[in-house]
Amino acid sequence: MTITSDIGLYIHVPFCIRKCRYCRFLSFTCSENKLLAEYADALIREIRIRYGEWPYRKIDSIYIGGGTPSIMPAEDMGRVVKEIKDNFFVSHDCEITIEANPATITEDKLKTYLDCGINRISIGVQSFDNAILNFLGRVHDKNDAISAVRLAKKTGFDNVNIDLMFGIPGQTMKMWRDSIRQCLFLRPEHISLYSLQIEEGTPFYDMIYVDKVLSEVSENVDRDMFSQALMMMDDAGYHHYEISNASLPGFESRHNLKYWSYNDYLGLGPGASSFIGGQRFKNCESVSEYLKFIKSGMPPVKPEKVETYSEREEMGIFVFTGLRKTEGFSINDFENTFKKDFFDVYDPSILEKYKGFIEIDGLNLKLTEKGLDVSNKIMAEFV
Numbered sequence: 075m076t077i078t079s080d081i082g083l084y085i086h087v088p089f090c091i092r093k094c095r096y097c098r099f100l101s102f103t104c105s106e107n108k109l110l111a112e113y114a115d116a117l118i119r120e121i122r123i124r125y126g127e128w129p130y131r132k133i134d135s136i137y138i139g140g141g142t143p144s145i146m147p148a149e150d151m152g153r154v155v156k157e158i159k160d161n162f163f164v165s166h167d168c169e170i171t172i173e174a175n176p177a178t179i180t181e182d183k184l185k186t187y188l189d190c191g192i193n194r195i196s197i198g199v200q201s202f203d204n205a206i207l208n209f210l211g212r213v214h215d216k217n218d219a220i221s222a223v224r225l226a227k228k229t230g231f232d233n234v235n236i237d238l239m240f241g242i243p244g245q246t247m248k249m250w251r252d253s254i255r256q257c258l259f260l261r262p263e264h265i266s267l268y269s270l271q272i273e274e275g276t277p278f279y280d281m282i283y284v285d286k287v288l289s290e291v292s293e294n295v296d297r298d299m300f301s302q303a304l305m306m307m308d309d310a311g312y313h314h315y316e317i318s319n320a321s322l323p324g325f326e327s328r329h330n331l332k333y334w335s336y337n338d339y340l341g342l343g344p345g346a347s348s349f350i351g352g353q354r355f356k357n358c359e360s361v362s363e364y365l366k367f368i369k370s371g372m373p374p375v376k377p378e379k380v381e382t383y384s385e386r387e388e389m390g391i392f393v394f395t396g397l398r399k400t401e402g403f404s405i406n407d408f409e410n411t412f413k414k415d416f417f418d419v420y421d422p423s424i425l426e427k428y429k430g431f432i433e434i435d436g437l438n439l440k441l442t443e444k445g446l447d448v449s450n451k452i453m454a455e456f457v
């Protein structure tokens with residue numbers, strides 16, 4: 075059997091203790107260990123089913139996201155990771171990340187994670203301000219967050235990510251700066267920054283657009299907060315390598331880089347997306363439907379969830395995701411992937427139109443610092 079290029083594996087755990095007020099992710103409230111163990115059994119069955127489809131691919135990154143994967147009893151998570159290793163060809167240096175909510179972390183859980191091979195933990199802190207955490211509807215407070223990061227490091231995790239959120243109504247610049255300062259003091263290897271998005275179907279959306287008891291943060295304040303964070307992280311030695319992500323040298327997220335570098339990934343669990351062998355598809359979102367598919371031994375993908383994009387659309391995805399990286403993407407890679415000259419596809423005048431915002435650096439096309447600030451507008455030109 076020939077093993078072809080490396081792929082990433084994503085595992086979705088769609089359960090949380092409570093729904094945060096801003097959340098539109100596919101997640102449901104559940105903390106019953108029996109149900110979570112049953113869900114682990116279903117994932118194990120899906121791993122066996124999907125292995126049959128892709129037996130020849132080597133996995134060099136696994137990302138267990140959610141939802142709140144750390145809600146699952148650690149032994150069940152251990153069974154899932156073991157099953158992946160028993161079925162797929164997992165590289166010896168595979169990056170294995172688990173997302174965790176500070177309220178669910180215990181020393182025993184962290185030890186079990188390390189024992190089964192999980193070597194990176196992404197902690198959903200969002201803020202070190204109790205008023206903000208409470209407003210967001212998070213189930214943890216500032217002290218839980220600090221203890222969780224310290225405990226992860228003490229237990230042996232040497233690759234820790236902290237998620238932080240800005241652009242939150244009521245969040246002052248001082249609160250934001252204090253949160254970044256606290257984060258830098260804990261010295262995680264990786265930091266992800268998210269601007270709060272107000273999504274339809276969430277309590278925040280209703281508060282802002284239906285009941286009008288809250289106002290969205292202005293674009294200017296949002297951008298100022300982002301720039302402030304970049305400056306402070308830069309001073310502390312973090313490398314801003316992707317629009318929303320910075321790391322200490324050598325700790326860039328291997329898994330996320332796959333999404334931004336047009337690499338293949340396979341997603342397991344309800345709602346998980348895959349891009350593999352040139353095909354894009356998505357698992358069904360309903361947990362009960364997912365369980366039915368799995369019980370019958372079928373991949374949980376409905377025919378309408380196999381997505382076909384035109385070549386031009388795929389090119390747009392390549393450019394759009396590639397420009398998220400601060401180093402941009404290699405024009406050679408684009409041309410090798412699509413067997414077309416980049417400037418036959420895209421009008422070279424775009425470089426002039428966005429002079430100062432986009433540039434060619436060596437063989438790469440990238441956004442400048444100014445361009446990263448208005449990235450959505452520029453990226454839209456390519457899709």
Ligand code: SF4
Nearest residue numbers: 090093094097101141
């Ligand atoms: S913990 Fe994450 S996935 Fe769960 S409700 Fe909150 S934002 Fe959504």
